[in-house]
Amino acid sequence: MLAAHVQELRRGTVVVAALGILREPTYGYALLEQLEQAGFRVDGNTLYPLLRRLEKQQLLTSEWNTEESRPRKFYRVAPAGEALLTALLEEWRSLDTSIEKLR
Amino acid sequence: MNPRATPTAPPAPGPDSLTERYVHAVTRRLPEDQRDDVARELRATVADRADSLHDAGATDDEAERAAVTELGDPDRLAADYRGSAQQLIGPALYPAWARMLRILLLVVVPIVVVVVTVVDLLDGADAGSLIGGAVTTALGVGVQLAFWVTLVYALLDRTLSRAEAEQACGGPWSPDDLPPVRTSRGSVGDLAASLAFYALVAGALVWQQLRPPVDGHPLIDPALWSFWIPVLLVALAGEAAYEVWKWRTGWTRRTALLNLVPTTLFALPLAYLAWSERLLDPDAVAAIQQGWPDFDPGVAHLVVLAVCVVVWVWDVVDGFRRAA
Structure with missing residues (x-):
């Protein structure tokens, strides 16, 4: 039961974490692994369409890197995404303050 | 950046490989301008994931299969990409x-x-x-x-x-849409009386045809059975169904509004038939006039029309008054 609630709590934080990581250009699977290492469990079939949506909303930009034998699509945060990340982090801190007051 | 070293990577999968079949299944329903881009990215992603599983000890086939399985139903993934x-x-x-x-x-x-x-x-x-x-x-x-x-x-x-x-x-x-609680239902007696009344009217319509009361002539023109009398019977059935529904939900503005449908469906054809003087069977009128020479079918039709309009108006106004 705890696991389900924790997962529910973390679901909305994937976007924040992804925007944070994507300050460095990163491709889908590497992002998935980095999120996992940071404790944000997300499935590929959720993350990859999410990246496309964020790109469509012009929060991310992307570029194909074909220098290696396996061409990969690298995503990075666009200025609008940077602004969104700042706003979301601010919201995060204000939530944290509110929660602390409840304890 | 995190470029993966892939010295042990298996050769690129062929056109019939699991990966290609999966990529095709996902991208075939995507808009054309996204298809190739998503396909390319999916291929790399499946390969990256398979490599990682391969490094953990899986065989090439197992790794590819597991990587595709993790991505799940291709139709679902395609819907996620489309956002549909x-x-x-x-x-x-x-x-x-x-x-x-x-x-x-x-x-x-x-x-x-x-x-x-x-x-x-x-x-x-x-x-x-x-x-x-x-x-x-x-x-x-x-x-x-x-x-x-x-x-x-x-x-x-x-x-x-x-x-x-x-x-x-x-x-x-809005809160106005709330039906009253069940305890304020109309009384069962009212419901039974209404249902009995509609059954009586429907029964009378059928009965006067099966057992013609006026010297062997039905009162209502039998020609109307081809269309108008069935319409009236449908309207009566509608009234009965409506009564049951109203009894279950109680009067609200919506009930009153819906009341218009069966009531009008019954009153309008009846009023129209009375107005165009087509309601009474001419043979029955002739039979009545033998015993009562002054009988004027026009007046009889006018009375039906008036009663029809008055009852209709009363029924509708009463509905809204009770709902208010």
């Missing part, structure tokens, strides 16, 4: 769909069953085929209704925005 709905009728329209279906099933099915049964009865069908016909009709009409209503709402779900959907459901919900 993955339900037939979403939460915005579901309550309206359920209400509409319930009302239609409760009102239309009984009406049609009654009409079909009456028609069969007039055709002289026996009890077995009457019951069989009623059951078949109820099932057939029910399935048709459910199918078409669901189809319309599923299409609306795909074309309307959330705000439009709310508007289509009669605007945002």
Whole structure:
């Protein structure tokens, strides 16, 4: 039961974490692994369409890197995404303050 | 950056490989301009994941299979990429769909069953085929209704925005829409009286045809059986179904508004027939005039018309008065 609630709590934080990581250009699977290492469990079939949506909303930009034998699509945060990340982090801190007051 | 070293990477998968079949299954339904881009990215992603599983000890085949399995149903993934709905009728329209279906099933099915049964009865069908016909009709009409209503709402779900959907459901919900609690239902006596009255009127319509009361002539023109009398019987069945529904939900503004449908369906044809002086059977009029030379069918029609209008107005006004 705890696991389900924790997962529910973390679901909305994937976007924040992804925007944070994507300050460095990163491709889908590497992002998935980095999120996992940071404790944000997300499935590929959720993350990859999410990246496309964020790109469509012009929060991310992307570029194909074909220098290696396996061409990969690298995503990075666009200025609008940077602004969104700042706003979301601010919201995060204000939530944290509110929660602390409840304890 | 995190470029993966891939010295042990397997050779690129062939056109019939699991990866290619999966990528094809996902991208075939995507808009054309996204197809190649998503396909390329998916190929790299599956390969990256397979490499990682391979490094952990899986064989190439196992790794590819596991990587594809993790991504799951290709139709679902494609819907995620398209951002399209993955339900037939979403939460915005579901309550309206359920209400509409319930009302239609409760009102239309009984009406049609009654009409079909009456028609069969007039055709002289026996009890077995009457019951069989009623059951078949109820099932057939029910399935048709459910199918078409669901189809319309599923299409609306795909074309309307959330705000439009709310508007289509009669605007945002308001506390005024609340039905009264069940304990304030109308009395069972009122309900029984109304139902008995409608049954009596319907019975009288059928009876005066089967047992012609005026010197062997029915009172109502038998020619009207081809269309108008069945309409009146349908309206009566509608009135009865409406009474039951009203008894279950109590009077509200919506009940009063809906009251217009069966009431008007009955009053309007009757008023029209009276106004155009087509209601009474000419043979019956002639038979009456033999014993009562002053009998004027025009006046009789006028009386029916007046009663019809007065009762209709009273019924409608009373409905709104009770709802208020």
